[in-house]
Amino acid sequence: MSVSTRTPEAPTTPGTETGTPATGVAVPGTAAPPAGRAYTVGRAGDVPPGEGRAFVAGDVQVAVFRLRDGSLHATQAACPHAGGPLADGQTDADVLVCPLHLYAYRWSDGSSTGGAGPLQRYPVREVDGLLVVDV
Amino acid sequence: MGPGVADSRVLGGRPEGLTSITLDDDLDPRARLVVVGNGMAGARFVEEVLERGGGEQFRITVFGDEPHGNYNRIMLSPVLAGESHEDEIVLNSHDWYADNGVTLRAGVRVERLDTAAKLVHAADGTGTPYDHLVLATGSYSFIPPVNGVRREDGDLLPGVYGFRTIDETREMLAATSRCRKAVVMGGGLLGLEAARALQGHGMQVELVHAMPHLMNAQLDAEAGAILKKSVESLGIGVHLDSLASEVLGSEHVEGVLLEDGRRLDCDLLVVAAGVRPHTDVAVRSGLEVERGIVVDDQLRTDDPDVYAIGECAQHRGSVYGLVAPAWEHATVLADVLTGTDPTAEYLGSRTATKLKVAGVDVATMGVNSPERDDDEFLVISEPKRGVHMSVVIRDDRLVGATLLGDTRKVAYLTQAFDRGSPLPEERIRLLVDLTDGKEEVGVADMPADSQVCNCNGVTKGAICGAVADGCGSVGAVMDRTRAGKGCGSCTSLVKQVVEWAADGDVAEDPAASYYVPGIPLAKPALMAAIREQDLRSVSAVFAALAPGGAEDAKSKMGLTSLLKTVWGVDLVPEKDGEFINDRVHANIQRDGTFSVVPQIKGGVTTPAQLKRIAEVAEKYEVPMVKITGGQRLDLLGVRKEDLPAVWDDLGMPSGYAYGKSFRTVKTCVGSDFCRFGLGDSTQLGIDLETRFQGIESPAKMKLAVVGCPRNCAEAYVKDVGVVAIGNGRWEVYVGGAAGASVRKGDLLATVDSPEAVIELTGRFLQYYRENANWLERTYDFVPRVGLERIRQVLLEDAEGIVADLDAGMQASIDAYRDPWGQDAREPATPGQFRSSLPLIPLPQVPVR
Numbered sequence: 001m002s003v004s005t006r007t008p009e010a011p012t013t014p015g016t017e018t019g020t021p022a023t024g025v026a027v028p029g030t031a032a033p034p035a036g037r038a039y040t041v042g043r044a045g046d047v048p049p050g051e052g053r054a055f056v057a058g059d060v061q062v063a064v065f066r067l068r069d070g071s072l073h074a075t076q077a078a079c080p081h082a083g084g085p086l087a088d089g090q091t092d093a094d095v096l097v098c099p100l101h102l103y104a105y106r107w108s109d110g111s112s113t114g115g116a117g118p119l120q121r122y123p124v125r126e127v128d129g130l131l132v133v134d135v
Numbered sequence: 136m137g138p139g140v141a142d143s144r145v146l147g148g149r150p151e152g153l154t155s156i157t158l159d160d161d162l163d164p165r166a167r168l169v170v171v172g173n174g175m176a177g178a179r180f181v182e183e184v185l186e187r188g189g190g191e192q193f194r195i196t197v198f199g200d201e202p203h204g205n206y207n208r209i210m211l212s213p214v215l216a217g218e219s220h221e222d223e224i225v226l227n228s229h230d231w232y233a234d235n236g237v238t239l240r241a242g243v244r245v246e247r248l249d250t251a252a253k254l255v256h257a258a259d260g261t262g263t264p265y266d267h268l269v270l271a272t273g274s275y276s277f278i279p280p281v282n283g284v285r286r287e288d289g290d291l292l293p294g295v296y297g298f299r300t301i302d303e304t305r306e307m308l309a310a311t312s313r314c315r316k317a318v319v320m321g322g323g324l325l326g327l328e329a330a331r332a333l334q335g336h337g338m339q340v341e342l343v344h345a346m347p348h349l350m351n352a353q354l355d356a357e358a359g360a361i362l363k364k365s366v367e368s369l370g371i372g373v374h375l376d377s378l379a380s381e382v383l384g385s386e387h388v389e390g391v392l393l394e395d396g397r398r399l400d401c402d403l404l405v406v407a408a409g410v411r412p413h414t415d416v417a418v419r420s421g422l423e424v425e426r427g428i429v430v431d432d433q434l435r436t437d438d439p440d441v442y443a444i445g446e447c448a449q450h451r452g453s454v455y456g457l458v459a460p461a462w463e464h465a466t467v468l469a470d471v472l473t474g475t476d477p478t479a480e481y482l483g484s485r486t487a488t489k490l491k492v493a494g495v496d497v498a499t500m501g502v503n504s505p506e507r508d509d510d511e512f513l514v515i516s517e518p519k520r521g522v523h524m525s526v527v528i529r530d531d532r533l534v535g536a537t538l539l540g541d542t543r544k545v546a547y548l549t550q551a552f553d554r555g556s557p558l559p560e561e562r563i564r565l566l567v568d569l570t571d572g573k574e575e576v577g578v579a580d581m582p583a584d585s586q587v588c589n590c591n592g593v594t595k596g597a598i599c600g601a602v603a604d605g606c607g608s609v610g611a612v613m614d615r616t617r618a619g620k621g622c623g624s625c626t627s628l629v630k631q632v633v634e635w636a637a638d639g640d641v642a643e644d645p646a647a648s649y650y651v652p653g654i655p656l657a658k659p660a661l662m663a664a665i666r667e668q669d670l671r672s673v674s675a676v677f678a679a680l681a682p683g684g685a686e687d688a689k690s691k692m693g694l695t696s697l698l699k700t701v702w703g704v705d706l707v708p709e710k711d712g713e714f715i716n717d718r719v720h721a722n723i724q725r726d727g728t729f730s731v732v733p734q735i736k737g738g739v740t741t742p743a744q745l746k747r748i749a750e751v752a753e754k755y756e757v758p759m760v761k762i763t764g765g766q767r768l769d770l771l772g773v774r775k776e777d778l779p780a781v782w783d784d785l786g787m788p789s790g791y792a793y794g795k796s797f798r799t800v801k802t803c804v805g806s807d808f809c810r811f812g813l814g815d816s817t818q819l820g821i822d823l824e825t826r827f828q829g830i831e832s833p834a835k836m837k838l839a840v841v842g843c844p845r846n847c848a849e850a851y852v853k854d855v856g857v858v859a860i861g862n863g864r865w866e867v868y869v870g871g872a873a874g875a876s877v878r879k880g881d882l883l884a885t886v887d888s889p890e891a892v893i894e895l896t897g898r899f900l901q902y903y904r905e906n907a908n909w910l911e912r913t914y915d916f917v918p919r920v921g922l923e924r925i926r927q928v929l930l931e932d933a934e935g936i937v938a939d940l941d942a943g944m945q946a947s948i949d950a951y952r953d954p955w956g957q958d959a960r961e962p963a964t965p966g967q968f969r970s971s972l973p974l975i976p977l978p979q980v981p982v983r
């Protein structure tokens with residue numbers, strides 16, 4: 001049983017969009033794919049408190065959020081419902097709200113409070129002022 | 136999310152790899168319960184079984200021809216009308232089945248049963264053993280054998296649709312964007328709902344009905360005639376006594392030929408000529424089938440282990456086409472199979488129907504006309520108003536009712552009908568409220584087991600129970616009992632019952648009075664607290680006023696707006712407190728691009744502006760440039776990263792088309808040009824927009840100024856509408872709307888100078904900003920507060936606040952800064968305009 005949302009199966013343009021620091025700062029040891037690897041996607045300062053920003057980790061686009069409590073979270077960048085840009089969403093300690101149809105997704109397990117989803121989450125951490133995401 | 140786009144999406148589905156197939160383990164002692172048909176009856180039956188602890192007794196497998204989870208078929212009409220989103224009608228998602236240990240074989244059609252070997256043979260070649268089998272295969276749309284309706288291969292001619300499934304509904308929705316003319320075959324409930332839905336998409340719709348009057352199954356000729364008028368007044372063509380003799384078109388439907396030789400052109404044909412029970416499986420399995428699958432009072436077929444429920448079942452000669460009986464079947468059968476009540480019996484249903492067509496209220500139950508000499512028959516008929524009401528009474532019991540054009544008494548009558556409860560001496564009271572409070576009495580009289588919500592089979596008792604268990608509000612009760620969560624037509628009755636059960640002191644939905652869900656305060660209290668405690672940022676408000684200091688994502692936007700109103704420049708901005716539209720000063724589109732609507736005051740532009748807009752549109756390959764309903768130009772499909780450059784190149788201020796704020800002032804050409812003009816509406820509109828541009832508010836503020844009562848710029852239906860009436864005098868209307876609801880504004884005052892108009896407008900807007908709830912448009916605000924009150928406050932200064940209102944508005948005006956002018960220079964936060972979908976090439980919206 002599969003769900004096809006408007007998110008393209010595979011990215012149609014490879015590589016990173018200009019301005020994304022993904023390629024800017026490489027951390028020794030975290031080179032290219034295969035997946036399951038850690039990628040440095042940007043600087044801690046790239047994600048302002050309470051907001052989200054999208055990055056490219058390897059060949060995966062991820063949305064990274066810094067909640068008001070300072071905690072970091074990373075999810076798939078496109079909403080499971082209809083491909084909405086989750087990094088443009090709004091957050092609180094419990095959920096991420098997509099800007100297009102306001103479905104909310106729990107940080108705890110990626111499940112949606114409104115029947116969409118679930119949301120793919122990725123481990124993210126801050127290492128010496130850099131954002132590192134495992135995909 | 137457009138139609139077409141989502142076509143293949145599985146409704147209530149789960150992503151790749153998440154389906155759980157419970158392996159049929161022979162050590163499992165539980166009996167095998169197999170349900171064929173994952174529709175409203177089948178799924179409800181499974182729910183009922185689980186509720187009775189059947190999970191321990193049975194290994195449940197459900198076969199569903201449709202790939203989707205279980206959805207509310209009733210609601211396909213609102214979905215087709217674009218009033219509901221398909222996600223809202225999911226009843227049980229695939230997850231639900233998995234979570235409840237039910238194996239869902241979605242998208243798998245069952246071919247036949249081997250009742251001897253007790254095997255279910257499915258189209259995918261599998262054979263599934265069962266101990267108990269339930270057929271809930273429902274019905275399919277009957278397609279009359281009209282010439283040309285099918286192609287050689289037997290498929291329907293492209294452009295021809297039945298109206299039964301979400302997939303058909305999606306295809307029709309997608310078609311609405313391509314098609315102009317539709318013909319709907321069949322003037323019953325379904326046909327009427329389809330016709331209205333399609334017409335709502337701007338299609339020209341002709342309704343072809345074989346019978347002499349509409350809804351002939353429910354209405355008598357007289358009521359049918361009145362219904363015809365109401366339907367025609369909606370702009371739908373009605374052709375009675377008309378049989379289609381041929382469907383025209385070879386590749387795609389082009390029209391319909393009627394027997395009388397007339398030809399109706401169309402590029403979409405909906406066949407709603409009745410349904411037929413899905414009995415093929417039963418027939419192939421050698422079960423007794425007449426019109427439907429014949430069952431006894433325990434829903435058992437002539438095979439002791441095979442049952443049938445819902446529309447496919449024929450009980451005591453009758454086959455039902457409604458959901459309520461289907462759910463009664465489900466309940467009885469669950470009682471029987473789980474042993475909760477082995478003797479439970481189904482003795483037939485009394486059916487009531489409701490037409491879900493906005494603007495045409497029809498509710499019917501039982502018979503529509505007297506059948507015996509001593510039947511009492513009361514009719515109130517007002518063809519002019521399109522109202523027709525009648526009741527049939529037999530031996531002091533209500534045996535039938537028809538309500539057309541006025542269904543206020545439907546709840547009360549439904550009770551009387553279902554319960555055979557005693558009727559008022561003065562029969563007229565059945566149809567008309569002669570005294571107030573009649574409804575409450577009705578509610579009090581209802582027996583506990585009388586059904587309030589037919590969609591979800593919720594009784595008055597269940598609702599009272601929920602209240603007793605501490606559900607303090609209507610909302611809480613609805614969540615707990617699911618009452619009112621079906622077609623919604625019972626919501627008002629649910630409310631009455633809750634109020635009655637809670638003995639008057641219904642906790643007015645506490646949340647309902649909150650300004651935003653996350654802070655348990657109504658707006659005035661909230662504003663007071665914000666001022667007293669000097670809270671200048673959204674996070675400060677949460678910390679100080681939210682339960683446990685917890686922030687709430689869905690409250691942030693409303694709080695930001697309120698704080699801007701209270702503090703103006705002195706607000707401590709927090710970008711995450713804003714909705715994306717406000718964060719980037721543009722309106723987000725379905726693909727994550729944005730729309731840019733530059734300010735064009737009063738809808739008056741210049742060749743220079745137009746040139747610049749044209750250049751920008753070309754330079755940034757803007758997918759669509761559109762003349763908006765607000766008298767300006769919308770550049771749609773702009774990349775987020777391009778926004779600052781676009782603004783820079785435009786060199787025009789923001790038009791705030793994205794904000795809950797002051798939007799536009801539409802104007803007409805007025806006295807300078809128009810030969811009827813009584814005042815310079817254009818200049819006044821420009822002045823109003825100049826003064827109030829960008830002011831944030833609880834909801835949009837859209838204005839218009841017209842030069843005479845011909846009202847060319849639609850001032851009567853604006854939040855504030857100004858009309859020149861000559862001799863320098865201007866009428867100021869407030870609370871008008873022509874959006875989701877349409878309302879003519881109320882005349883606030885007639886003043887005698889443009890300056891007076893601007894002053895009064897400012898006072899009204901500020902009063903609205905300070906007192907309206909979040910997202911409450913003036914068309915709700917004005918009636919809520921009352922025009923009289925507003926007049927007293929604004930014209931007679933009854934509260935002595937006019938000076939404050941003026942000051943408050945002035946502060947906001949002073950605080951105004953064009954956001955484009957600012958953020959174009961330097962981002963407000965790092966990456967403010969970074970793409971949020973870096974790997975998806977935007978725009979994905981079509982380029983025109």
Ligand code: SRM
Pocket residue numbers: 722723724729730732761762763764765766767768769791792798799801835837872873874875876912
């Ligand atoms: C562009 C435009 C349609 C057009 O091409 O003409 C439009 C487009 C949208 N309207 Fe509108 N409305 C547009 C004029 C109107 C009008 C006509 C008018 O303003 O004179 C109305 C009826 C008057 C009114 O405001 O009610 C109108 C009533 C709505 C409503 C219903 C509001 C209500 O309370 O009934 C919504 C939904 C909402 O705001 O919640 C809405 C929402 C929208 C949204 C913002 C949908 C959304 O929530 O994202 C659309 C944004 C598209 C975009 O990015 O531009 N739009 N919308 C019009 C822009 C006018 C402008 O220049 O700013």
Ligand SMILES: Cc1cc2nc3c(=O)[nH]c(=O)nc-3n(C[C@H](O)[C@H](O)[C@H](O)COP(=O)(O)OP(=O)(O)OC[C@H]3O[C@@H](n4cnc5c(N)ncnc54)[C@H](O)[C@@H]3O)c2cc1C
Pocket residue numbers: 171172173174175176177198199200201208209210211212243244245246271272273274298299300325413416444445446447455456457458459461489491622
């Ligand atoms: C647009 C619309 C509006 C309606 N409005 C109302 C209303 O306002 N009020 C009201 O009371 N009723 C309304 N109805 C009728 C109501 O939806 C039906 O009465 C109800 O759905 C009957 O439920 P059911 O389970 O018997 O049939 P269905 O809901 O049709 O379910 C049958 C299911 O069985 C599946 N199936 C069939 N054969 C097989 C097979 N061989 N193998 C596997 N699966 C199979 C079908 O795919 C279908 O999913 C409306 C119907 C429509 C289409």
Ligand code: SF4
Pocket residue numbers: none
């Ligand atoms: S522009 Fe307005 S009317 Fe058109 S689809 Fe969007 S919200 Fe609806």
Ligand code: FES
Pocket residue numbers: 079080081082083084098099100101102103
């Ligand atoms: S795309 Fe995210 S909620 Fe619809």
